[in-house]
Amino acid sequence: MFILHLALGGCLKAPPIRYGITADTGGHIAYVLEAAAAQAALPAVARISIVTRLFDDPPLGVEHARPSQRICAKVSVDRLATPERAYLEKEGLAAELPAFTEAFCTHLSGLRPRPDVIHAHFADAAAVALAARERFGIPVVYTPHALGIDKRAQQPGHDALQGRIAAERRAIALADAIVVSSGDEADRQLDAYGIANAAARTARIPPGVPRRAQAAESSTGLRWLAGWLRDADKPIVLAVARPVAKKNLAALVRAYAAIPALMEQANLVVLAGQHDGARASAEEREVIAELGHLCAGAALRGRMALPSRHDSADVAALYRRAAAGGVFVNPALHEPFGLTLIEAAAAGVPVVATRNGGPAEILDTIGHGLLVDPRDEAAIGGACLRIVSDVHLHRRLSRAALRGARHYDWAAYAERSVSLYASLRQGPARRAAAA
Numbered sequence: 295m296f297i298l299h300l301a302l303g304g305c306l307k308a309p310p311i312r313y314g315i316t317a318d319t320g321g322h323i324a325y326v327l328e329a330a331a332a333q334a335a336l337p338a339v340a341r342i343s344i345v346t347r348l349f350d351d352p353p354l355g356v357e358h359a360r361p362s363q364r365i366c367a368k369v370s371v372d373r374l375a376t377p378e379r380a381y382l383e384k385e386g387l388a389a390e391l392p393a394f395t396e397a398f399c400t401h402l403s404g405l406r407p408r409p410d411v412i413h414a415h416f417a418d419a420a421a422v423a424l425a426a427r428e429r430f431g432i433p434v435v436y437t438p439h440a441l442g443i444d445k446r447a448q449q450p451g452h453d454a455l456q457g458r459i460a461a462e463r464r465a466i467a468l469a470d471a472i473v474v475s476s477g478d479e480a481d482r483q484l485d486a487y488g489i490a491n492a493a494a495r496t497a498r499i500p501p502g503v504p505r506r507a508q509a510a511e512s513s514t515g516l517r518w519l520a521g522w523l524r525d526a527d528k529p530i531v532l533a534v535a536r537p538v539a540k541k542n543l544a545a546l547v548r549a550y551a552a553i554p555a556l557m558e559q560a561n562l563v564v565l566a567g568q569h570d571g572a573r574a575s576a577e578e579r580e581v582i583a584e585l586g587h588l589c590a591g592a593a594l595r596g597r598m599a600l601p602s603r604h605d606s607a608d609v610a611a612l613y614r615r616a617a618a619g620g621v622f623v624n625p626a627l628h629e630p631f632g633l634t635l636i637e638a639a640a641a642g643v644p645v646v647a648t649r650n651g652g653p654a655e656i657l658d659t660i661g662h663g664l665l666v667d668p669r670d671e672a673a674i675g676g677a678c679l680r681i682v683s684d685v686h687l688h689r690r691l692s693r694a695a696l697r698g699a700r701h702y703d704w705a706a707y708a709e710r711s712v713s714l715y716a717s718l719r720q721g722p723a724r725r726a727a728a729a
Contacts, residue, residue: 295411295712295715296343297339297341299413300398300412301414301415302418304322304323306371307371308364309365311327311606312605313568317384318383321439322416326344328501328505331365335708338712343409344371348361351381354381359373402432408430408432411435412427412435415439416439417436417438417464417465420461421464423436435470435718436471437474438479439630441479441630442455444651448540448650466489467492469495471495471714476655476656478652478655499707500701500706500707501702502707503637503703516608522599529682531556531616532623534565534609535626538577540628541626547594547598549675551591556682560682562594566600568602609637613641614641621645621646623674625648627668629650635657636660639699640699641695642693643695644681644692646663661694664677
């Protein structure tokens with residue numbers, strides 16, 4: 295089988311990835327790379343091509359201007375050029391879709407053999423894939439990753455989301471199959487789009503644990519923490535998220551600062567993307583400025599770390615630090631799935647997580663933490679204090695984390711997704727059964 299993954303946004307390349315270097319270089323990049331690697335391990339898979347935009351922006355990495363890059367024997371990243379050679383954020387891709395669609399179809403016309411399936415990530419890639427299906431008859435699988443209707447519900451007033459929601463509705467209506475990560479996405483989020491037959495084409499296939507959570511890479515040993523913290527040996531309250539409003543990071547900082555007992559027992563470490571001079575959207579700059587202002591306040595000085603950059607080794611080391619008496623927090627207003635929560639589980643870290651979206655299902659499966667209303671800052675801080683102050687609760691949640699992380703396995707994802715791909719040429723009845 296020849297699988298083609300199509301993802302237009304973000305800095306997609308062979309690992310290591312600098313997650314957070316742009317607003318779009320986040321969880322879906324890890325998802326695509328991990329999915330491809332796991333699928334490539336299957337004997338039935340002969341080749342995987344990850345197709346993305348070619349752009350010329352040396353600060354983001356010279357490899358993004360190279361037409362092809364080999365990841366392993368079966369997997370390559372293949373980049374397609376259009377007249378626009380600048381890096382574009384997700385919001386700027388709409389005008390580029392006609393040119394990219396033509397480049398993609400030209401690319402497909404030269405492939406022998408052609409892919410058996412196109413797995414499109416986000417609605418912009420789905421639009422391109424559906425145009426290619428019209429010309430070549432290649433089945434299209436769509437993974438939304440994050441849906442605009444839920445974002446609009448949590449952050450009213452986002453009029454710019456109307457175009458995105460329309461593109462998502464079309465992708466949901468026309469894709470041969472839809473792959474989502476959680477029951478919340480399958481049963482509630484997709485249902486909001488009002489597509490009558492979407493459920494019959496939807497498969498819930500949970501992803502695996504991103505490998506950085508288990509990485510044995512050497513790191514700086516987190517020596518930089520001493521530059522931020524008066525007592526760097528304390529347990530940590532850890533958050534890792536992009537600096538955008540929906541991730542609700544400032545609420546976590548305020549929740550932490552409002553509970554003196556929590557500040558006495560643990561430090562706060564927030565990894566909010568890469569903001570050491572890298573480009574940032576207006577929203578990201580606003581969030582980073584707010585976090586920086588809070589961090590510089592007298593109450594938090596010496597108790598909170600807000601580094602401007604980090605790498606995968608730092609993240610893995612911080613998970614290990616949090617496992618020793620600390621807690622990981624995802625306070626997002628809404629989280630479609632929550633890869634960081636299963637990363638934390640694989641490292642044995644108890645969690646406090648938003649009750650909105652996929653985290654409720656993850657915690658029900660693993661049992662390694664507490665759910666909170668993300669708009670209730672007292673509840674966020676109180677849940678963190680409960681975990682870091684109760685040795686027996688921390689130990690129980692940590693053990694549950696290590697046991698339960700096995701439910702999220704890339705090998706299982708690969709088997710189920712490739713089986714779904716194979717069913718797409720076998721007719722609607724077989725396809726529904728595979729889903």
